[in-house]
Structure formats: C-alpha cells, structure tokens
Amino acid sequence: MWQTGAINSEPAGESVVEGGAIPYKPAALEKKKANFANRRTNDPEAKCYMPGIPRANYMPYPFQIVQSPRGIMFVYEYASANRLVNMGKPEEAGSDTWMGTNNGHWEGDTLVVDVTGLNGLAWFDRAGDFGGKELHVVERFSRPDPYHLNYEATIEDPTVFTRPWKISMPLYRKVEKNAQLLEFKCVEFAEDLLYGRFEKQPPK
Amino acid sequence: MRKRLAIAAASAGLLLSVAPAWAHHAFQAEFDKGKPVHLTGTVTEMEWINPHSWIHIDVKNPDGTVTNWMVECGSPNIMLRRGFTKRSLEAGTELTIQGYQAKNGTNRANGSSVTFKDGKKLFVGGSNPDIPEDQQK
Amino acid sequence: MKHSVFASVLVAGLSCLPSGAQAPAAKVAATPAQANWTPPKTSWGDPDLQGQWPATANIPMQRPANLGNRAELTDEELAQRESQAKKQAAEDGEEVAKGTDVTINPPSYWVERGKPVRQASLVVDPPDGRIPPLTPEGKAAVQAQRGGLGPGSHFPDKVESPEDFDSYSRCITRGMVSSMLPTLYDFGNEIIQAPGYVLIRNEMIHETRVIPLDGRPHVGKGIRTYMGDSRGHWDGNTLVVETTNLKAQPGAGGGLFSDAAVLTERFTRTSPNDLSYDLTVNDPKTWTRPWSLHMPYKLDPKYTIYEYACHEGNYMMLDALTGARDLEKKGQSTKVDR
Numbered sequence: 001m002w003q004t005g006a007i008n009s010e011p012a013g014e015s016v017v018e019g020g021a022i023p024y025k026p027a028a029l030e031k032k033k034a035n036f037a038n039r040r041t042n043d044p045e046a047k048c049y050m051p052g053i054p055r056a057n058y059m060p061y062p063f064q065i066v067q068s069p070r071g072i073m074f075v076y077e078y079a080s081a082n083r084l085v086n087m088g089k090p091e092e093a094g095s096d097t098w099m100g101t102n103n104g105h106w107e108g109d110t111l112v113v114d115v116t117g118l119n120g121l122a123w124f125d126r127a128g129d130f131g132g133k134e135l136h137v138v139e140r141f142s143r144p145d146p147y148h149l150n151y152e153a154t155i156e157d158p159t160v161f162t163r164p165w166k167i168s169m170p171l172y173r174k175v176e177k178n179a180q181l182l183e184f185k186c187v188e189f190a191e192d193l194l195y196g197r198f199e200k201q202p203p204k
Numbered sequence: 205m206r207k208r209l210a211i212a213a214a215s216a217g218l219l220l221s222v223a224p225a226w227a228h229h230a231f232q233a234e235f236d237k238g239k240p241v242h243l244t245g246t247v248t249e250m251e252w253i254n255p256h257s258w259i260h261i262d263v264k265n266p267d268g269t270v271t272n273w274m275v276e277c278g279s280p281n282i283m284l285r286r287g288f289t290k291r292s293l294e295a296g297t298e299l300t301i302q303g304y305q306a307k308n309g310t311n312r313a314n315g316s317s318v319t320f321k322d323g324k325k326l327f328v329g330g331s332n333p334d335i336p337e338d339q340q341k
Numbered sequence: 342m343k344h345s346v347f348a349s350v351l352v353a354g355l356s357c358l359p360s361g362a363q364a365p366a367a368k369v370a371a372t373p374a375q376a377n378w379t380p381p382k383t384s385w386g387d388p389d390l391q392g393q394w395p396a397t398a399n400i401p402m403q404r405p406a407n408l409g410n411r412a413e414l415t416d417e418e419l420a421q422r423e424s425q426a427k428k429q430a431a432e433d434g435e436e437v438a439k440g441t442d443v444t445i446n447p448p449s450y451w452v453e454r455g456k457p458v459r460q461a462s463l464v465v466d467p468p469d470g471r472i473p474p475l476t477p478e479g480k481a482a483v484q485a486q487r488g489g490l491g492p493g494s495h496f497p498d499k500v501e502s503p504e505d506f507d508s509y510s511r512c513i514t515r516g517m518v519s520s521m522l523p524t525l526y527d528f529g530n531e532i533i534q535a536p537g538y539v540l541i542r543n544e545m546i547h548e549t550r551v552i553p554l555d556g557r558p559h560v561g562k563g564i565r566t567y568m569g570d571s572r573g574h575w576d577g578n579t580l581v582v583e584t585t586n587l588k589a590q591p592g593a594g595g596g597l598f599s600d601a602a603v604l605t606e607r608f609t610r611t612s613p614n615d616l617s618y619d620l621t622v623n624d625p626k627t628w629t630r631p632w633s634l635h636m637p638y639k640l641d642p643k644y645t646i647y648e649y650a651c652h653e654g655n656y657m658m659l660d661a662l663t664g665a666r667d668l669e670k671k672g673q674s675t676k677v678d679r
Contacts (some may be wrong), residue, residue, distance in 0.1 A: 049653045064551060068535045069383070070391055075540070075549045082542070082549045094289040095252035095280050097648040121653075178557045183566035187513045187652050191503045198662035200501035200669075230510060233500050233661035233677045235445045253654035255512065276656070278451035281527045281544065281647040285453070302443045307664025312656070316443045323437045325450070
C-alpha cells in the first residue's frame with residue numbers, strides 16, 4: 001500500500017453550491033457521511049466508473065463540446081465517457097444510465113440541457129455527495145467571452161434532498177495550440193482496488 | 205449455441221459467419237456446468253446494466269423460505285431497440301429460469317432459458333433477414 | 342448555424358497532409374456505387390456521411406481456406422448462408438421455448454444478427470482473404486505478454502487475475518480495429534460531423550473518436566493508446582483517416598500493434614444507404630505485409646446508440662475470480678472448459 005504523501009491530498013476550495021450547503025434529508029446526510037468516510041474505496045471515480053452528470057463537467061480532465069446537425073456531443077477524456085445531447089423533440093429515458101438521457105434546447109444564447117434517466121450511482125464529487133434514482137439535473141451553459149463557459153446546474157431528487165439546489169462555476173477553455181483530448185481509459189488502474197483481493201497473487 | 209453452429213459449419217464448408225473471436229465472454233469461467241438450476245420465482249427488480257442485465261427473482265424454497273436469485277440476461281441496448289423499456293417488466297411477474305449456477309456458489313445463474321409461466325420467452329425477438337429493412341423494428 | 346456560440350474551435354494548422362507509410366487500399370470487394378449519385382454536403386460544404394451505420398453485416402473476418410482467392414460467395418453459397426440465417430431467425434422469433442437446449446451460454450436470441458451478404462470475408466487483401474503471417478518480431482511480442490504466457494483471452498486458460506482476460510472481457514475497450522467491426526450485438530456506429538471535425542461513435546464500448554481535419558500533426562510518439570490518434574482529410578468525397586500512436590494491443594489475426602503501426606481508413610458514401618469502408622493495416626514490425634479489409638455499412642435511420650457502460654456492471658470478472666479462488670480452496674480444478 002503506497003503512501004502518496006501530499007499527492008492525492010485535497011486542498012481547500014470554496015463551495016460551488018449556492019447557499020453553501022447541500023440540503024440533504026437526515027437519512028441521506030448519514031449516507032453522505034458514510035460515503036465520505038469510505039471515499040478511498042467507494043468513490044466511483046476510484047473505480048473508474050463513469051462520472052455521471054453534473055460531475056463529468058468538472059473533473060480534473062478536459063472535455064470537448066462538438067455542435068453538429070445531429071445534436072451536441074460532449075466527449076469527456078475521463079474513462080471515455082460521452083453523451084449526445086438531443087436538440088430535437090425531447091426523448092424519454094428507456095432505462096437509467098450513468099450519463100443520463102439528455103434533451104437540450106436554446107434559450108437565447110444559453111444551452112439548457114434537461115438530464116433525466118440517471119441511475120443514482122454516481123457521486124457529485126470526491127467528498128461523497130450523491131443523488132439517488134430520481135435525480136433530475138437541469139444544466140445551463142453560457143459563454144461570457146471566448147475563453148470561458150458559465151456552468152450552472154440545478155439538482156433535485158425528492159428522495160435525497162429537501163428541495164432543489166444549484167451549483168455554478170466557470171469552465172476554462174484550453175488554449176494550447178492543437179488542444180485535443182487524449183485517452184484516459186482507467187479500468188486497469190482500478191482493477192487492483194476492485195478485484196485485488198480475489199486474485200491468485202493479491203497485489204502487495 | 206456455439207456447439208450447434210460449429211457442427212453446421214463443418215458440413216457447410218465453413219460458410220457460417222459467427223467468428224469465435226467475437227463470441228460471448230467467458231461464461232465458462234463464470235458459471236458451473238455441474239450445477240444446473242431450474243427456478244420459478246417472482247421478479248423483485250431488474251438491473252438494466254451492461255454488459256448483461258440481471259433479473260432479481262424471489263424463489264420460494266421447499267422449506268418455505270425465500271431466496272433471492274440474480275439471473276443474467278442480455279444487453280439492455282438490444283431490449284431497448286426492440287421496444288422494451290424499464291417499465292416493461294413489472295415486479296411480481298412470475299418467471300421460470302433454467303441455467304447454471306455461478307462457480308462462486310452465490311445465488312447467481314445464467315438465463316439460458318427465461319420464460320413466463322406459460323412458456324413464452326421473455327424479451328423474444330431476433331432479427332428476421334426477410335423483413336424489408338424499412339420495416340425492421 | 343445561428344447558435345454557433347460554442348462551435349468546436351478550429352485550430353489554424355498547416356495544410357500539409359499527415360505523413361506515414363500508406364499501402365493502397367485493395368478494392369477487391371467494393372461496395373457498389375449508385376450511378377450518377379453525389380453525396381449531399383453538410384451546410385459548411387463537407388461531404389455528408391452522417392448517420393447510424395451499425396456493423397450488422399454478417400461477414401467473417403477471414404476467408405475459409407477452401408474459397409482461395411475468390412472474394413465473393415457463389416449463388417449457392419449465399420443461398421445456403423441465407424437459409425441458415427432464416428432458420429436461425431425463425432428459431433429466435435419463436436415465442437414459446439420448446440425442448441430448450443439449456444447451456445451455460447445465453448440463448449441465441451440475445452444476439453442482433455445482420456443479413457448475410459455475398460462478400461466472403463472482411464479481409465480482402467491479401468487476395469486469399471487471410472491476415473498475413475506475423476514477423477519474428479511480431480511473434481515475439483505476442484509471446485512476451487503476461488510474462489511469456491501470451492496475451493489475455495476472451496476464453497481464458499486460467500483465472501488468476503484480470504490480465505488473464507482480454508481487454509474486451511475486462512471492459513476496457515475493443516480497441517482499433519475491432520471497434521468498427523461486427524460483433525454479436527450493440528455494434529452501433531454513428532458518424533457525426535461539425536466544421537473541421539468528424540466524430541465516430543462506437544456503441545461497444547462507448548468510444549468516441551474526435552478526428553480533426555485541419556492537418557495538425559499527430560501527438561508525440563511516446564503517447565500510445567487503445568484507439569490511437571486519428572487525423573482526417575477529404576480526398577474528393579472520401580474521408581481518409583490515418584491513425585497512429587497505437588498501444589501494443591491485439592490488432593487482429595493474433596498480432597499486436599507496434600509503434601510503427603499506421604491504420605488508413607477510407608469512408609465513401611456510395612449511395613444514400615451505403616457507406617464503403619476500407620481499412621489498411623501497415624505495421625511492418627508485426628505482419629509480413631500490409632493487409633486490408635472492406636466493410637459494407639448500411640444506413641439504419643431507426644438505430645439508436647444506447648449507453649454501453651461495461652466495466653461498471655462487469656459481474657463476470659468478479660464472479661470468475663471469486664469462483665476460481667473458491668475452487669482452489671476446495672482443491673478442485675480451476676481449468677476453464679472451452
């Protein structure tokens with residue numbers, strides 16, 4: 001078991017939650033605390049599971065937005081996650097998935113994405129914050145200048161929270177020459193965590 | 205399935221199209237040929253996940269206790285393309301399962317045969333190459 | 342487009358084409374072009390290849406040896422494949438299970454099948470439709486995997502660690518070339534275009550290749566990935582994509598891509614419903630000569646790609662490993678029946 005020192009420690013950061021606190025119901029707050037206590041092994045990110053919405057948009061890995069006649073594609077570097085936002089007639093979720101069923105439309109110059117059909121298994125961050133099976137997220141993307149997006153997400157789940165709540169943050173455009181996504185397929189990094197103790201020669 | 209196709213291939217001059225390299229993942233590593241199961245139970249939940257979905261069923265044992273089994277089924281994407289959604293299989297539906305138990309002894313089995321009480325297959329429907337393409341699905 | 346606020350950034354790049362050894366694509370089994378048909382253009386002037394092109398064609402990778410250099414089936418052979426497929430479809434479509442052959446495998450109707458076609462094999466060059474032999478270096482690279490045991494397999498010989506399985510079973514990826522090719526189900530491929538880009542989505546396993554068309558150079562040689570690094574350009578109405586920087590993963594025919602591997606794909610829409618796909622693999626360190634395949638995609642506007650989140654639900658890996666350890670504790674054989 002490696003001691004990673006200051007690497008993988010968590011520095012301070014201001015909350016992105018409007019109002020400061022996530023309005024958990026009492027039982028859900030206990031679950032969040034348990035998630036936090038077990039985050040090293042239970043964080044879906046540690047397992048290389050897909051990050052879900054909204055978390056995919058503020059991971060420490062870049063993503064690319066491609067606008068096309070077939071919809072708006074979000075391609076995330078982390079775990080090859082992706083989602084195609086349907087810009088036509090809204091479609092209902094046939095099943096629940098990690099990246100949800102995404103229906104989008106424009107309100108002026110703001111892209112609004114209504115996300116349903118989320119499976120409630122993803123976390124919102126590395127601190128164990130989570131949503132459940134009735135999670136519903138409405139995102140708003142706007143562009144104040146060429147180099148930033150303003151990202152807002154309204155989050156609700158009556159089984160977990162006492163009311164809807166909102167996060168907002170700027171997203172910064174990568175301006176390197178020939179900026180592109182690289183591949184981060186992380187399953188192999190997570191296999192020891194998931195299966196190590198069931199291998200014939202468990203990793204040290 | 206693979207066994208039947210292999211025999212046909214030998215006699216038809218290797219015309220069959222299913223290449224073993226793309227066949228199913230290691231079911232042989234997962235399930236135990238020596239532990240056949242024949243279960244009847246009621247659906248408690250369906251996990252709509254890939255690579256294979258899982259139907260959870262409550263099976264009443266001879267001694268009156270109830271055991272919850274997980275039965276491995278196909279990719280949900282196939283079902284969605286055939287018009288089945290998460291609302292299509294209700295909790296409480298009675299099913300009959302035939303398959304083999306997991307090698308690790310847990311209450312998991314592969315759904316080689318999954319039918320309703322009257323013998324109708326669950327989520328039946330293969331592709332019919334004779335159906336004109338614009339009428340398929 | 343009115344709301345083009347976030348259009349993908351076009352990076353001003355050099356107009357020179359990416360370099361790399363390219364073998365001419367064999368056209369032994371070309372998708373027939375519709376006479377006097379020009380593909381439509383996108384609103385910004387690129388040939389429009391967009392749509393759902395699932396890899397449903399029921400074509401084996403390599404040609405049976407008895408067909409020799411014949412690239413197409415005879416009428417009788419095709420009729421035989423078609424009647425087999427019809428019989429299979431009828432069995433799949435039976436509502437009631439009868440005299441069920443209960444096995445360890447899933448029932449056959451879990452498969453999404455394609456129509457048989459006349460093309461005898463995906464591989465069309467060499468002319469015998471079989472992947473060329475490996476070079477000595479290629480063979481050595483394969484053997485060196487897993488400390489000399491060779492690569493992990495879809496049907497593992499032992500179950501001691503996830504590495505005994507192939508990257509498909511581990512739910513990592515099907516990689517290049519396989520992600521573009523038929524499999525048993527969920528073989529969706531969607532082409533999405535935007536100014537300066539072509540995107541190729543593969544349903545299994547939720548891949549997206551973002552292919553820039555601006556002639557920018559490939560990434561540095563030290564970066565090697567499962568899907569490689571792709572660069573595209575138009576050659577008339579044909580999209581040509583060159584992919585390098587491939588990881589040492591199984592390419593096909595038992596070989597692993599070396600750092601010299603260059604894949605060249607050519608996509609040409611030959612009719613409203615046909616997309617001709619030619620792929621040439623040029624990896625002189627691995628195979629004794631370049632080889633090519635042809636895949637005739639057909640448009641399916643009703644096809645939808647759904648999320649295929651594989652690793653997140655990979656009970657097989659957990660159950661196979663715990664099962665093997667259980668058997669070991671009981672002193673029983675853990676050998677996997679093929």
